[in-house]
Amino acid sequence: MTDNNNLNGAGAGAEGRDRVIGTPTADGDTLVSGTEESAASSQQRHIGPYPAVETHPRTEEQQRKGERSAALWFLVAFVSGVGFLVSYFLFPPAADGAPSIAHPATAQLANMAMGGTLALSLFAIGAGMTVWARQVMPHYEVSTPYDELPSSPKEKSSFSDFFMRGAHESGFTKRPLMRRTLIAAMLPLGLAPVVLLRDTGPLPGDRLKHTMWESGMRMVVEGTDREIRATDLDRVGGMISALPKAPHEGEHGHGLTLNEQAKAVILLIKMDEFGPDMTEQQRSWTADGIVAYSKICTHVGCPAALYERTTHRILCPCHQSTFDAANGAKVVFGPAHRPLPQLPLRVDDEGYLVAAGDFSSAVGPTFWDAEKGD
Amino acid sequence: MSDTPAPKSLRAVGNFIDDRFHLAKTGEKNLRKVFPNHWSFMLGEIALYSFIILLLTGVFLTLWFKPSMTEIVYDGSYERLNGVLMSEAYASTLHITFDVRGGLLMRQIHHWAALIFVASMTIHMLRVFFTGAFRKPREINWTIGAIILLLSFVEGLFGYSLPDDLPSGMGVRILQGVILSIPVIGTYVMMFLFGGEFPGEDIIPRLYMLHILLIPGILLALIVAHFMILWHQKHTQYPGTGRTEKKVVGTPMYPAFAVKAGGFFFFTFAVIVGLSAFVQINPIHLFGPFTPTSITSGLQPDWYMGFMEGALRIFPNWFDFNIAGYAVPVAVLVPGLGSLGLLAVALIAWPWIEQWITRDREHHNVADRPRNAPTRTALGVAASVVYGLLWLAGSNDIISETFSINLYLTTWIFRVGVIVGPVVAFIVTKRICLGLQRRDRETLEHGYESGTIEQLPSGEFIEVHKTSSPETVHVLRSKRPVPRIDVEATDEEGVESPEARSVMGRLRNRLAHWYTKDNISFEGVEPHSGHHLHHGHATAGAEQEPANTH
Numbered sequence A: 001m002t003d004n005n006n007l008n009g010a011g012a013g014a015e016g017r018d019r020v021i022g023t024p025t026a027d028g029d030t031l032v033s034g035t036e037e038s039a040a041s042s043q044q045r046h047i048g049p050y051p052a053v054e055t056h057p058r059t060e061e062q063q064r065k066g067e068r069s070a071a072l073w074f075l076v077a078f079v080s081g082v083g084f085l086v087s088y089f090l091f092p093p094a095a096d097g098a099p100s101i102a103h104p105a106t107a108q109l110a111n112m113a114m115g116g117t118l119a120l121s122l123f124a125i126g127a128g129m130t131v132w133a134r135q136v137m138p139h140y141e142v143s144t145p146y147d148e149l150p151s152s153p154k155e156k157s158s159f160s161d162f163f164m165r166g167a168h169e170s171g172f173t174k175r176p177l178m179r180r181t182l183i184a185a186m187l188p189l190g191l192a193p194v195v196l197l198r199d200t201g202p203l204p205g206d207r208l209k210h211t212m213w214e215s216g217m218r219m220v221v222e223g224t225d226r227e228i229r230a231t232d233l234d235r236v237g238g239m240i241s242a243l244p245k246a247p248h249e250g251e252h253g254h255g256l257t258l259n260e261q262a263k264a265v266i267l268l269i270k271m272d273e274f275g276p277d278m279t280e281q282q283r284s285w286t287a288d289g290i291v292a293y294s295k296i297c298t299h300v301g302c303p304a305a306l307y308e309r310t311t312h313r314i315l316c317p318c319h320q321s322t323f324d325a326a327n328g329a330k331v332v333f334g335p336a337h338r339p340l341p342q343l344p345l346r347v348d349d350e351g352y353l354v355a356a357g358d359f360s361s362a363v364g365p366t367f368w369d370a371e372k373g374d
Numbered sequence B: 001m002s003d004t005p006a007p008k009s010l011r012a013v014g015n016f017i018d019d020r021f022h023l024a025k026t027g028e029k030n031l032r033k034v035f036p037n038h039w040s041f042m043l044g045e046i047a048l049y050s051f052i053i054l055l056l057t058g059v060f061l062t063l064w065f066k067p068s069m070t071e072i073v074y075d076g077s078y079e080r081l082n083g084v085l086m087s088e089a090y091a092s093t094l095h096i097t098f099d100v101r102g103g104l105l106m107r108q109i110h111h112w113a114a115l116i117f118v119a120s121m122t123i124h125m126l127r128v129f130f131t132g133a134f135r136k137p138r139e140i141n142w143t144i145g146a147i148i149l150l151l152s153f154v155e156g157l158f159g160y161s162l163p164d165d166l167p168s169g170m171g172v173r174i175l176q177g178v179i180l181s182i183p184v185i186g187t188y189v190m191m192f193l194f195g196g197e198f199p200g201e202d203i204i205p206r207l208y209m210l211h212i213l214l215i216p217g218i219l220l221a222l223i224v225a226h227f228m229i230l231w232h233q234k235h236t237q238y239p240g241t242g243r244t245e246k247k248v249v250g251t252p253m254y255p256a257f258a259v260k261a262g263g264f265f266f267f268t269f270a271v272i273v274g275l276s277a278f279v280q281i282n283p284i285h286l287f288g289p290f291t292p293t294s295i296t297s298g299l300q301p302d303w304y305m306g307f308m309e310g311a312l313r314i315f316p317n318w319f320d321f322n323i324a325g326y327a328v329p330v331a332v333l334v335p336g337l338g339s340l341g342l343l344a345v346a347l348i349a350w351p352w353i354e355q356w357i358t359r360d361r362e363h364h365n366v367a368d369r370p371r372n373a374p375t376r377t378a379l380g381v382a383a384s385v386v387y388g389l390l391w392l393a394g395s396n397d398i399i400s401e402t403f404s405i406n407l408y409l410t411t412w413i414f415r416v417g418v419i420v421g422p423v424v425a426f427i428v429t430k431r432i433c434l435g436l437q438r439r440d441r442e443t444l445e446h447g448y449e450s451g452t453i454e455q456l457p458s459g460e461f462i463e464v465h466k467t468s469s470p471e472t473v474h475v476l477r478s479k480r481p482v483p484r485i486d487v488e489a490t491d492e493e494g495v496e497s498p499e500a501r502s503v504m505g506r507l508r509n510r511l512a513h514w515y516t517k518d519n520i521s522f523e524g525v526e527p528h529s530g531h532h533l534h535h536g537h538a539t540a541g542a543e544q545e546p547a548n549t550h
């Protein structure tokens, strides 16, 4: 209930005026009669678009004050609008020399100058318009009837009669052969858009189950070209994030595509000892106490990048699935279900860590046939 | 009628249009459209205005944004990342930020407007829910609104994914993981959407098309439909003098509402721009480009994705199972798709569910006061509590760090919370509603408590009750009688209806009974009818059991 105290001026002038469509009759539950204050204003001739009972004008003095403050706001808007244009040119882009918005601090400053002036200008227009509506214009409590929504039974039956006659005469109801063949004609066309989408991507086949890792492939520290020796693990505190050494030299980085990285990235972890849940086979995939797990969480695929050495737990920061590195990366907490796939390792003749084959199971988020063999 | 005839030029324009469209009558009717005066009717407006701002700023961003995942070595204005491999999408977003004047501002306005767009819609929807404004004849508009809200989640997620910075790519990764979890077809859907394996080179161009063309187009169409229906059916209104099921009272479109709404548009715009000027949002240059192998902790999605993020975090893996070796990762499916699906179904179907339970087929133009629909209100609060807890659970790592609580303990607190919380919320809310109804009834009978204590000649102290204003009486009396529906309903002749014997019929009667059983009856209460009713009546309504209940 806003402006409850404005319920005055009622009663006068309602009767005897032409009733405009969409406005209430003067009977019944219009407005309660108000207080004495309205006497003066209702005696003036009412010229507004809505009946006097529904219009609660502001006093002349209020309106004058309103006009002045609205105008003041609009002036503020004008000035800060100009300020916006000025601040646009105040901070040039890099091509035009320093200090430019290419520098983050200057970009921030330019942002504040432009945003601040624009916000002020918009606010002032809003304020001016609000003052206009609340202090210059009358307060209205206009009432209009809700439309009667359901049509009258007569209209309804006339419509349905008309419609059915039309349907009948057109033959749509009477001639089933034509109707049915038309529906049949639509079916293949309805499928067409689905079929047309076929070439948006390849069929999955078993490509989600294999990665680029092959037996004998060396590995590099993620983000560098440095090949990893078994002894490196002792130096770096027990955990390295690694990628295959690119079989093909790319023009940049480690030469692997993002697709390849997304599947091949591993965590190399040096363990003092393995736990009881580590099978013989899983132990045989380790080398010099180093175990390699896929870094991609089996929940929905974030890199499970956090390793806590004391508890030998791998934590995925996305939804906190926690894997036990000493026990085949089995899930010890959180929403993931499958252990992180393990990459078989060995040490080659030169002392470098190499893969001894592809991962033990499908890498990444669990999918329908992730646990099915090939 | 008016003292000032329309100026000649205006008349000429008016005639020009009317000659071609015959608009004088419709035009006048529409300019006379009435908007009830209440702040809560502005929530939907905020949503509309932020949508307009999104369209404007979004078009600006498209002038420079390159939806391409081609990898390039950055060599541009932002020196810290020179020489770094990144996608063209990310590089072009850096360009917008550091080379285009006003680009950073427009990006921040676009992002803030997105947050406020979804937030205002959500609160608007809660208003409509708790006041029963979705009831007949407005069910279809409620449904359209629900679809707009759900589509906006998707639209926002896709927009968030475009700049290809680290959090943005992580969002896409999670999307991919969730799609993969769909039984049987998941891998196919994922391959077709991504054009191959993750991340591929297609996903950003495709999300871009969806983000700037398809979804905004659908949203625009739905929003237009939403407003046309609103216009035709008119607003609901809160109870008050003069406001009835047949008549709506408020500010007319012309001249007052147009100016008020215009002013409000500028206010909304000003707040969004003000935030964008002074509160940094999504500083992609600090996050760095996406790579599938790195991550930072404490990643947060935009707020409207928070409930799904939280659901993914706390849903345990106990229900994952295999059928004949095929994996069904329930812990991804339920929180990742089920939560959104449940929300969608519950929202879209609610008006019809409630109608089916209560058998209420009447038109409603006067809004319910939430207390007068205690079961609905309690259900709404319970659902909001689940949503809120899931949303908080989406930041459990931050909560854990801030309050030094064990991370896993926070998970457990939320797991228990989402089960216990809504039950408690339901019971408490319902009690509060019924308590408020009782107080209303009391106020209606005795007037309001004046705070003045008087001593009667007998020595007894009483509080003086003053007569409530006619407005208050009107509002209080707006409570409609609630027809109680009994489990073993019989028709007029005392014969059990065949419907009541079917399983669905029985369920329906049970639900209806549960939905309507608690209610303080106002029937027969006369305003200010006196003191003598004072004792023993507070719970009278609840005890007025119909004769044939067991």
Ligand code: HEM
Binding pocket: B051, B054, B055, B057, B058, B059, B061, B062, B065, B093, B096, B107, B110, B111, B114, B117, B152, B155, B156, B158, B159, B160, B161, B162, B163, B211, B212, B213, B216, B219, B281, B282
């Ligand atoms: C209707 C609701 C919309 C929502 C909720 C939305 C949301 C978002 C969000 C959250 C972002 C990330 C912004 C950032 O960089 O921080 C974004 C980016 C973007 N949006 Fe929208 N948007 C909407 C409509 C549109 C429209 C209609 C267009 C264009 C016609 C558009 C064009 C873009 C472009 C080009 C970007 C990438 C540029 C960038 O991130 O800086 N958006 N959107």
Ligand code: FES
Binding pocket: A297, A298, A299, A300, A301, A302, A304, A316, A317, A318, A319, A320, A321, A334, A335, A336
């Ligand atoms: S992606 Fe690792 S816990 Fe969800």
